[in-house]
């Protein structure tokens with residue numbers, strides 16, 4: 356049983372590329388739900404079109420990676436419009452249903468034989484982000500005591516966390532403006548906002564598009580970081596991890612998604628590493644738990660930790676518990 | 685205390701005092717409104733000399749219930765017009781229809797001479813016709829100040845592209861804050877300024893909603909039971925505000941159940957029953973109107989008198 360290993364792995368998880376990418380996606384989701392009250396249960400759909408925008412542009416069409424990024428962003432905008440135009444005039448549940456269904460339909464579409472000439476079908480696409488790694492300023496790996504990051508990962512982390520900070524800063528500026536005040540008013544009561552002359556539909560659409568674009572960029576970053584896309588990596592579970600991250604950190608706070616993502620990935624890698632270490636060293640008998648089950652079991656424990664957090668900090672780590680006590684009269 | 689209240693001579697004396705107070709305190713606006721409405725007959729659907737809101741053939745059914753069926757209704761500009769009627773008479777539904785919050789089955793209506801039937805609610809509000817809700821809609825996780833500031837129209841910072849550019853809207857925001865603070869003081873919510881609106885009491889929320897609506901600078905304001913749950917001392921001062929607004933030229937339509945309030949401040953009263961306008965007139969016309977008494981007390985209570993007459 357090597358605790359230094361377990362802990363250093365956990366810290367790597369907290370700062371690694373996944374944490375940055377999930378934080379970025381959660382910033383977009385937080386704009387939707389935390390600040391506008393939009394029930395988006397298909398955020399992974401934005402990530403998917405963002406990722407494939409890059410992958411298809413480079414691998415299939417032979418375009419530059421940067422053009423691919425723009426294509427990914429454009430696809431996120433189109434997806435937001437397709438989801439929003441028919442549903443945003445209706446009650447909130449319609450958007451929820453449309454987003455769940457939309458994300459799944461997209462996944463099946465991208466993996467279908469019919470789309471395979473473009474998307475690579477079930478095999479996906481790979482090796483399209485060389486342009487990104489060619490710019491890598493880090494020439495050697497980084498070892499901080501037991502903490503170790505490869506030069507590749509360092510570069511992805513730098514880009515990822517920089518984008519997280521940029522996106523958070525943008526959301527911060529937006530939310531503190533009169534525009535953000537209208538969004539928060541819509542979250543509280545759409546009819547009241549409308550009675551004061553606010554074009555609620557337009558504001559909801561703007562929020563859906565902007566949050567969707569942030570999600571799309573996060574998806575593009577996954578594709579770039581792993582140099583591969585596969586439709587089945589964009590499954591509904593991703594959306595629910597994002598919700599967990601947002602609520603854990605504190606929905607409708609600026610730093611919530613960042614803190615939430617770091618804690619989430621700390622817990623996930625800690626438990627994974629801990630269980631693997633424990634089974635390998637025989638602390639947990641092999642007939643009780645073996646290697647392959649660890650991956651599944653760790654999320655059971657992550658869920659348990661989230662449950663405890665919600666009981667003791669119901670508004671999330673950064674959320675204001677006072678807000679939850681406001682009742683409807 | 686209760687003996688005093690029951691003593692009839694005292695009540696008479698009090699009413700007399702109230703009556704004389706009101707007579708002597710009749711404002712310029714009230715006189716102006718009375719003069720404008722002087723020649724208008726007290727009958728349902730009557731035309732007004734200077735109507736700001738004109739509704740024609742507006743109807744709405746919920747399943748089998750005909751909630752609203754207004755053949756013709758005009759609201760005179762710069763007056764306080766009260767909508768009264770028993771519970772379920774269709775007053776709130778009528779509000780919802782003309783303010784664009786609900787779609788009618790039939791009907792057209794115009795505001796300030798422009799046909800606004802079918803316009804979305806936010807456009808109607810921008811045109812200057814603002815309404816409040818019977819069930820208050822405090823924006824709970826916004827502070828009182830934010831709630832009121834939201835009402836301001838034409839905010840540059842409300843455009844997404846301007847929003848991150850603080851210097852574009854900072855100056856305007858300051859003016860809006862100043863105006864909001866004035867309104868908050870006027871509605872005696874100063875101590876709640878930076879609290880979440882969700883921490884307010886029911887009556888405070890009514891006040892907040894009115895202050896917020898005033899922030900839009902409406903030409904006509906439609907208040908759905910603004911005094912419900914507000915303490916009597918504050919009701920008096922609110923009535924004062926409402927009269928002041930009328931004196932400044934604003935048109936006010938208000939739904940209210942308190943007859944004392946209605947009779948004391950209305951320039952014109954419209955009576956709803958079962959969705960239709962059954963009577964219209966000045967307070968004195970309504971007080972003595974048979975149909976109104978019947979609508980309020982029910983036919984059964986009204987019948988014996990007619991039987992007595994026949995006997």
Ligand SMILES: Nc1ncnc2c1ncn2[C@@H]1O[C@H](COP(=O)(O)OP(=O)(O)OP(=O)(O)O)[C@@H](O)[C@H]1O
Nearest residue numbers: 746749751769770771772773774775776777778818
């Ligand atoms: N959304 C709705 N669905 C079904 N029926 C409705 C709806 N809204 C109103 N009604 C019906 O329409 C009628 C008029 O209701 P409305 O709320 O307009 O009455 P009101 O005059 O405002 O009464 P109150 O003085 O109690 O507020 C009632 O019979 C009510 O049951």
Ligand SMILES: [Mg+2]
Nearest residue numbers: 775776777818
């Ligand atoms: Mg009502």
